[in-house]
Amino acid sequence: MIDRRRRTVRDLRRGNRSVLLWQLYLRGTLTRNDLARATGLSAATVSNVVSQLIRDGVVVEDGSVESDGGRPHVLLRVNAGHGHLVGVDVGETRVRVELFDLSMATKAKADYGLDSGGRDVEALVGLIHAGLRAVLDNSGVPAERVLGVGVGVPGVVEHTPEAVVHGQTVGWDAVPLERLLREDTTLPLFIENGAKSMGQAEMWFGAGRGASSAVIALIGSGVGASVVANGATYRGASSSAGEWGHTTIQIDGRACRCGARGCLEAYVGAEAVLDRYREHTGTAPTAADGGEEAAVAALLDTADAGPVLDRTAVYLGAGIADLINLFNPQRIILGGWAGMLLGPRLLPGVRASAARHALRHPFGQTSIELCQLGPEAVALGAATLPMERFLSQGGTAVPAAP
Amino acid sequence: MIDRRRRTVRDLRRGNRSVLLWQLYLRGTLTRNDLARATGLSAATVSNVVSQLIRDGVVVEDGSVESDGGRPHVLLRVNAGHGHLVGVDVGETRVRVELFDLSMATKAKADYGLDSGGRDVEALVGLIHAGLRAVLDNSGVPAERVLGVGVGVPGVVEHTPEAVVHGQTVGWDAVPLERLLREDTTLPLFIENGAKSMGQAEMWFGAGRGASSAVIALIGSGVGASVVANGATYRGASSSAGEWGHTTIQIDGRACRCGARGCLEAYVGAEAVLDRYREHTGTAPTAADGGEEAAVAALLDTADAGPVLDRTAVYLGAGIADLINLFNPQRIILGGWAGMLLGPRLLPGVRASAARHALRHPFGQTSIELCQLGPEAVALGAATLPMERFLSQGGTAVPAAP
DNA sequence: GGACTTAATTTGAGTCGCGATTTAACCTGG
DNA sequence: CCAGGTTAAATCGCGACTCAAATTAAGTCC
Structure with a gap:
C-alpha cells in the first residue's frame, strides 16, 4: 500500500539531500556532475543542494581531477569528521563500546567483562554508560557531536515505541532498556537485535x-x-x-x-x-x-x-x-x-x-x-543504525555546529 | 537503504493526490476535513488537491452530513465509474476474465475451459483476448476507459522487465506472456502469480x-x-x-x-x-x-x-x-x-x-x-494490481476524459 | 434576525526544482 | 601570451507547490 505520508515542500529538499548523501556515502567520491547523472536531478539542483551540504559541513570538497581541456571536476565526499557514531555490542559475556567517525573508522574502544552472564541489567547499563564516557574522553569528541548510539543486544527488541528487550538466553523478560539508558544520556538511542545489526554490517561492508x-x-x-x-x-x-x-x-x-x-x-x-x-x-x-x-x-x-x-x-x-x-x-x-x-x-x-x-x-x-566480518562486527553494525538515520534524513539532525 | 529516487516538485502534487486517494479508497467516504486530519496536510492543500481530483473526475462529492451548528460536511468518495479494471484468472483448467469498476463491483464476466491443461500458450492467449473483447462488448465499456488488465497465472512471474512466466505444473518454461498479450492489446498489463494475486484480494477485501x-x-x-x-x-x-x-x-x-x-x-x-x-x-x-x-x-x-x-x-x-x-x-x-x-x-x-x-x-x-474469499478471488486480486498502480500514481494515467 | 459554529476556499508568502544562461577554470595552438 | 575552445559549476527567472491566515459559505440556536 506504498507510502501513506503526506509531502510538504520541505520534504523535497530533505529527500534530495538524502539521495545525494546516500550516493556519496555508498560510492565514495563523486563530482557534482556524477551526482546529477546518478540521481537524475538537474545539475542546477545538485549544485544548489551540494552548496548547502557544504555550508552545513556534511560534505567537503576533496581535490579535483583535470578533465581533457575543460574546467576540472571537483570531487566531493562525506565529511568523515562532521560527526561521530557509537556502536555498543552487548554479548552474554562482554560489553564492547566503540566510537566511529562517519567513515566508520574506529576512534576509541572500551571493553568490559560481564560476570553475571548479562542477567544483571543494572550493572550492564552502568557499564554501557562507563564505556560511553570512556570512548568520548579518550578521543576528545564532545557528546554534542555524536549523532547517535546503536546498541546490539541478544534478544528480540520490540519498539512500543520505546525499545523493550526480550532475551531468553540472558533471562531478560521485557527489559525497558531504552528507558534505563535514557536516564543517563540524551544521545539518540538505536537499540536492535545483535544478529540483525551484524547482518547490517555484513550488508554494508562485508559479503553483502x-x-x-x-x-x-x-x-x-x-x-x-x-x-x-x-x-x-x-x-x-x-x-x-x-x-x-x-x-x-x-x-x-x-x-x-x-x-x-x-x-x-x-x-x-x-x-x-x-x-x-x-x-x-x-x-x-x-x-x-x-x-x-x-x-x-x-x-x-x-x-x-x-x-x-x-x-x-x-x-x-x-x-x-x-x-x-x-x-x-x-x-x-x-x-x-x-x-x-x-x-x-x-x-x-x-x-x-x-x-x-x-x-x-x-x-x-x-x-x-x-x-x-567476524562476530566483533556487532558494534560496527550497531553504529550503522544512527548512520542510516543520518543519511535518510539528508544530514539534518545535525549536531551543534562547530 | 530507503528511497533512492530523486524528487521533483511535480512528485509532490502527485504524491499528495495519491495519499488522499488511498485514504478515500480504503476508508470509504470522508470529508475534506477528515482528509486533512488523517493525512496531516493543511486544509488549504486538501481543498486545492480535492478540487483538482473532482475536476479530473476521479473523485465525486456524495451528499453531506449536517454538523452541530456549522456548515455541513461534504462527503467525498472515489468515482466508481471513472474507469474500469480487468482481472484475468488463468487456471490449469479454465480462464476467467472479469471486468470491474473502481469500487470492484463486477460488471461483466467471461469464462472458458482449457482442454490442453493450459499447455497450449497460443490458445490461452487467444482466449484471454476473446474474453477481453467479450467483457468490454457486453458491458459497453470502451477500451480507453480500462485502467489496466491484471493477469494471475500459475507459476513464477519474472519481470525482466517484461513479464516472463515459469510454470512447472503447466509445463511453461520462460513463456514471454507479456509480449504475447501485447501483440493484440495496448492496455496496460500486470502479470502476477495467481497465489500472490489471491493473497492481495484477501488483504484488501478478505481476512487480511x-x-x-x-x-x-x-x-x-x-x-x-x-x-x-x-x-x-x-x-x-x-x-x-x-x-x-x-x-x-x-x-x-x-x-x-x-x-x-x-x-x-x-x-x-x-x-x-x-x-x-x-x-x-x-x-x-x-x-x-x-x-x-x-x-x-x-x-x-x-x-x-x-x-x-x-x-x-x-x-x-x-x-x-x-x-x-x-x-x-x-x-x-x-x-x-x-x-x-x-x-x-x-x-x-x-x-x-x-x-x-x-x-x-x-x-x-x-x-x-x-x-x-474463495479460489475465484484470483481475478479480483489480479484486478487490484492496476488499481494499486492507479492509486499510487494519484489517479493520473487517467483514461481519455469523457 | 443577529450571534455563533464549523467547513471550505482564497490569498499572500516562502520554498523548491528546472531550463537557460552566465561565470569559472582549465587546455591548446599559433 | 592570448584568443578560441571545452567542460564544470553557479546564477537567474519561471512555474509549481504547501502553508498560515483571512475570508466566504452554510448551517444552528436563542
Missing part, C-alpha cells in the same frame, strides 16, 4: 555489499538469521522475524532447548553438533574444557567426526533451502562464530544439500557464501 | 483487511503461500518468494513431486493427504472418481480418516510455525480450495501444533484464521 536482498545465516551456540529485503533489514510485525533456528526440520525429532522438537537449532548449532558427536562416538570431543569454541575447533581435527559433520551439512543445507524458497534472496551469507569455524569444511556439502532441497529457480538466483 | 503484514497459506492440490510485508506483497529477488510448499519438514521424508524428500507439500497438500489416507487404510477414499475436490470432501465424512487428518494438522501447524518464526506476521490466513474444505476440521489441531512449534513471542503476536 551491492546486494539489495540477502539472508545472513548466523551459527553460534544456537542458530539465527538476519533477513534483508529491498535494502533494509526485515523486522516483521514485532521485530522478531528471522527466527530461523526454531523452524522445524524434522517433525518429532531431537529435543531443542526451546521446548519443541526437531528444530534446526537442535541439529546444526555448535551445542547440537557437539552433542551429536558425543552420541555418535560415546566420547566427549577433545579440549572440551576450553569452552564450546575450542571444542568445535578440536572437532574439525578429530578423525571420526566426518559423518557427524557431513550430516550437519545436510541439515544446514536443508535449512538454507527453506530460506531460499521462502525469501528468494540474492545471497545467503553464512556467519556466526561456529559458522566461520565450520564453514570452509561444510560449504560444499551445504551447497549440495541446499541444491537438492530448494526449488531450481530460486536456487539458481542465489549464491551461498561465507561472511567476511 | 486492516493488517499490514500477513502470510496467506494456500492449500490446494499442492501448497503455496503469499507473503505480505509492510502492506505490499513480498516478491524477493526474482519474484519466487513464498515457495512454502517445498520447505523441508522431515529430512529424508516422503518423496515430493518436486524431486526432493520431506517437503511440506508431500504431507499436507490434497494429493498428499489422499495418498496418506490410502497408505493408512489400504483403500482409496470414496468418490475418488469425482476428482480431488470430491475425494477430499468425502474424506472428511469417512470414519477412519481421523488419524490421517489429525496428523495433517500436526504437519500443517509445524509448517505454519515456520512462517511465524521467519516472517513474524500479524496474521496467518489459511486458504486454497483444500484449505477451505479441511480448515474447519483441522484448525484446532493446527493452532495447537503451531503453538508447540513456534516461539512464544511471535506466536503471541499472530492469529491463525480461515480465509474469507
